């Protein structure tokens with residue numbers, strides 16, 4: 001295998017753990033000696049061993065004089081295990097291939113410096129684009145201390161997410177809805193507005209055949225207006241409610257002591273305040289399932305990093321049907337958010353379009 005193929009293997013191993021390592025990044029490592037793979041490892045869960053620890057444990061003494069391919073710069077800090085840079089030095093590897101540097105300015109380059117001081121050759125950048133994409137959400141959070149926001153909407157071909165009566169069952173297929181649960185599984189948190197809770201009474205849990213992690217359910221509810229029997233108030237998953245400063249938190253909390261309520265200082269909920277609060281709580285990835293008014297707020301304030309549009313081959317019609325992105329229309333087309341399509345894929349009879357705002 002070529003060095004590109006060894007790094008591609010490390011990247012694949014890292015990609016297979018996306019969503020399960022938060023708040024840590026997903027990392028993969030491959031140890032090679034004499035053209036033979038002698039160790040493969042990935043970071044499987046925050047607090048557990050890093051990828052290099054697993055790969056080097058598998059390689060054992062045979063690692064001496066070999067090379068390691070790692071998708072993120074080896075750490076220099078003491079976590080659950082000693083710094084990976086020290087472990088690589090201890091195993092006397094000859095060369096380290098690093099796909100991308102740590103985004104944290106406090107540690108960026110420190111791992112490389114330590115390896116080079118120990119006389120180990122370091123090559124940076126092999127598979128870098130794929131390594132940056134793989135931990136895109138983590139890197140964004142590290143840089144901004146705000147969650148990476150993905151807007152999700154399911155709509156008809158003419159952009160409707162419900163009929164004028166609010167009916168939306170179902171627009172997209174089972175397959176497309178299953179894909180939504182895969183997205184929920186890899187996100188730290190999911191967010192909807194109180195209108196979606198009142199109209200749809202969603203569970204907002206991850207229901208995959210193979211199981212999966214429930215994201216934290218975040219409800220924007222200015223006046224704590226959701227009904228006491230709403231399904232998201234059950235104890236199947238964590239639920240946080242963000243409300244305005246006029247809401248009667250005391251009454252709500254006495255009725256629902258297990259629900260975390262965050263009261264913002266203003267009477268209206270501003271998305272930028274929501275993202276600051278969630279960032280402080282360590283939420284790195286946020287999946288916004290709407291509805292229309294909520295999407296309108298995120299789009300108007302340009303506070304999203306990606307949108308996933310699931311489009312069904314149906315035409316609903318009706319100017320009074322519910323549109324995917326509500327709120328006020330800008331006066332001019334120039335005020336539209338300019339995006340770039342990053343992928344379009346068919347899922348069952350539907351298509352999933354992923355688009356991102358043009359890099360600022």
Ligand SMILES: Nc1c(/N=C/[C@H](O)[C@H](O)[C@H](O)COP(=O)(O)O)[nH]c(=O)[nH]c1=O
Pocket residue numbers: 153154168169170171172173176177180196200201202203204205289290310
């Ligand atoms: N109506 C449709 C959707 N509707 C999405 C609404 O947010 C709906 O209330 C929640 O997805 C329901 O959540 P839960 O299943 O109770 O956890 N989403 C889709 O992907 N396709 C559709 O057709």
